[in-house]
Amino acid sequence: MDPQSLNSVDEDLVAAYVDGDVTTEERQRVEAAMAASEQVAWEVNTLRQTVELLQDLPSVPLPRSFTLTEDQVADVLQERRALAKVNASPPSEIEAPPQSPWQRFLNFLNGGDLALRNAAALAAVLLLLVFVAETGLQRTQPGGNEQLSSGPAVPEGQVTAVGGSLSQQPDSGAGGQSAAEGGSEGAVADSNGEEDDDPQIGVMSIGDEGQQSASPEQEQAAAQPQPDSSSGAAATNQQQLSDNQGAEPADQPLVTVLRYARILLVLAVIVLWLLSRTRSRSRRA
Amino acid sequence: MDQDILIERSLQGDLEAFNQLVIEYQGLGYGVAYRLLDDPDSAADALQDSFIKAYRALDNYRGGNFKSWLMRIVVNTCYDHLRSRQRKRTESLDDMPVEEEYVAQLTDRSETPHEYAERQELQALIGSAITSLPEVLRTAIVLRDVEGYAYEEIAEITSAAVGTVKSRINRARGRVRDYLSKNAELLPSVYRHSLK
Structure with a gap:
């Protein structure tokens, strides 16, 4: 008889009932169907006895052992053992004693792609050389400025700013004291004070220098009439300026080049080092 | 371990x-x-x-x-x-492994040779009934009634829903019963009577 003929009870419910795997409600439903229909009762009872027959089947004795030999899985075994060896190495690194911050910093610096890292190191060395050269040039620059401000030909000169140009007058007026009191080289440089310490003084233009070197006293002095020598002073200034212009350009282009080289090298060091780290990470990934 | x-x-x-x-x-x-x-x-x-x-x-x-x-x-x-x-x-x-199983069962001295032969025939009949089933029904009834697996385990093994597993088990049981009823003389008397 086909179990599909069970109209009032689903076949999966019958299976569960025969196995005793039903709720109270489901059991009552099946038993009600069995009570109402002889066919359903026959179906359920014969299925139950069939299950008993099946469960009575003896267990089958094992004919032999089915353990695997290495030959049966040699290829996979080899792969797994090789992989296990590779995976076994990281734990030894993990077990290493904790590193000090300085060691970690050194490791951080040493990391990355070797070629790019070496290039970055080379750029850093060049940067250092450029810096040293630039510093050396700057130390020599103040001497040049002294010539600019108070050349030896005018020992007691008065510096006057006129229309942004530099003027020195031999007369020792009131305003002349500030420059003349120094008496020595660098009198105007002293009056400029901070500007002289600026390492960029080497690239400063002459007009700028003249403007900055004119102190208030000097301006006052310039405002006073200079009856005897305005035209002579102008001529002297012209000569002095031409002298200075002749001395300055010799170092200025070199200093400019060094300054740009320094900027480029700083950028090169940063970019190369970052590239080195990036490439190293991408390789690891 | x-x-x-x-x-x-x-x-x-x-x-x-x-x-x-x-x-x-x-x-x-x-x-x-x-x-x-x-x-x-x-x-x-x-x-x-x-x-x-x-x-x-x-x-x-x-x-x-x-x-x-x-x-x-x-x-x-x-x-x-x-x-x-x-x-x-x-x-x-x-090719049925009658002799092998016979050797395995000889230790049961309470069973007469006639009883043993009948039992062997019944087991062979049930085995044939199972073998007559389509693969999915055969698997369901073997796992459930012979090996005693839970519905959920059978569902996992056969990649089927539990409801489907129950239906398959019920259908397989019905087919085995029908197969056995055609050879009723080999069945235990209780079973034979209930089939009537």
């Missing part, structure tokens, strides 16, 4: 660890294979293939019920053997 540790070690190339799993499950696997294929030699071949496949596929095991995972491999390998056998058509009733 914990099963998960054995699996982990197996994955690292420790064959002895995997063989401990084989020893643990070979009895269950052979029972299923034997009932599905109804032939000891085919069952042994299928089970050996299953363990080799399982070791190779161990990377794909994603946790959960290892027994169900392994039995799914056994069942699918048995299906392969069944199809291969159907193609070859080498099966014969003379």
Whole structure:
């Protein structure tokens, strides 16, 4: 008889009932169907006895052992053992004693792609050389400025700013004291004070220098009439300026080049080092 | 040893660890294979293939019920053997392992030779009834009624819903009953009477 003929009870419910795997409600439903229909009762009872027959089947004795030999899985075994060896190495690194911050910093610096890292190191060395050269040039620059401000030909000169140009007058007026009191080289440089310490003084233009070197006293002095020598002073200034212009350009282009080289090298060091780290990470990934 | 540790070690190339799993499950696997294929030699071949496949596929095991995972491999390998056998058509009733089982059962001295013969015939009949079923019904009834698996485990092994598993089990039982009723003279008297 086909179990599909069970109209009032689903076949999966019958299976569960025969196995005793039903709720109270489901059991009552099946038993009600069995009570109402002889066919359903026959179906359920014969299925139950069939299950008993099946469960009575003896267990089958094992004919032999089915353990695997290495030959049966040699290829996979080899792969797994090789992989296990590779995976076994990281734990030894993990077990290493904790590193000090300085060691970690050194490791951080040493990391990355070797070629790019070496290039970055080379750029850093060049940067250092450029810096040293630039510093050396700057130390020599103040001497040049002294010539600019108070050349030896005018020992007691008065510096006057006129229309942004530099003027020195031999007369020792009131305003002349500030420059003349120094008496020595660098009198105007002293009056400029901070500007002289600026390492960029080497690239400063002459007009700028003249403007900055004119102190208030000097301006006052310039405002006073200079009856005897305005035209002579102008001529002297012209000569002095031409002298200075002749001395300055010799170092200025070199200093400019060094300054740009320094900027480029700083950028090169940063970019190369970052590239080195990036490439190293991408390789690891 | 914990099963998960054995699996982990197996994955690292420790064959002895995997063989401990084989020893643990070979009895269950052979029972299923034997009932599905109804032939000891085919069952042994299928089970050996299953363990080799399982070791190779161990990377794909994603946790959960290892027994169900392994039995799914056994069942699918048995299906392969069944199809291969159907193609070859080498099966014969003379190949039934009567003598082997007889040797295994001789220790039961309370049973007369006649009773033993009847029991053997009944077991052979039930085996034939199971073998007559389509693959999915055969698997369902073997796993549930012969090997005692839970519905959920059978659902996992056969990749079917629990409701489907119950339906298959019920249909398989009905077909076995119908098959046996055609040879009622071999059935126990209680069963024979209830069939009327």
